[in-house]
Amino acid sequence: MKSSSSVIKKPLYTTTVLISSLCFCQSTETEIKVAFYDGTVVAGYADHGAFVNCTGPNISLKNKNLKLMLGMLPSLRIKEDRAEGTKNSTIMPTLGAGMTVAYKRLAVQIPFYYNTKTSSQNGSWKVGIGLGYSFR
Structure with a gap:
């Protein structure tokens, strides 16, 4: 059984390679910025749910x-x-972290969500995949 750290390492390596390759582009139209909302909405699948x-x-x-x-x-x-017994709500607000790549209006996302420890399971990170729309 893979550990949660090995599940996270491959996508992080991939992300690092993608960022590095984009940083060395020779185009003068490349820009790096920090934003609070980029106008992208994504729906997808992670941990046996949406x-x-x-x-x-x-x-x-x-x-x-x-x-x-x-x-x-x-x-x-x-x-x-x-x-069994008491249950969580079917729809829950949560905060994830991850990488989103948008080409024109199409967005593809690899999110990571953390499931907290319960009486029957240890806490662990879950990886998902999503597809969305960029309004930018």
Whole structure:
């Protein structure tokens, strides 16, 4: 069984390579900025449930029609609680973190969400995938 740190390492390596390659582009249209909202809405799948989020505070790198964002993801997670007895709500607000790549109006996202420790499971990070729309 893989540890949660090994699950996180591969996407982090990929993110680092993507950011590095975009930083060394020779185009004069490349810009790096920090934003609180970039106008991107994403829906996707993570940990046997769905999520809907907006890109929150982030660091972004833009080169022509391609934009790479690394930051926080205020989200609504939609997941049925199958525990016996008392249950959590099906729709829960949560905060994730991750990478979003937007090309023109299409956005693809790799979010990470943390599930806290329960009586039957240890706390762990879960990786997801999402597709969305950029209003920029």
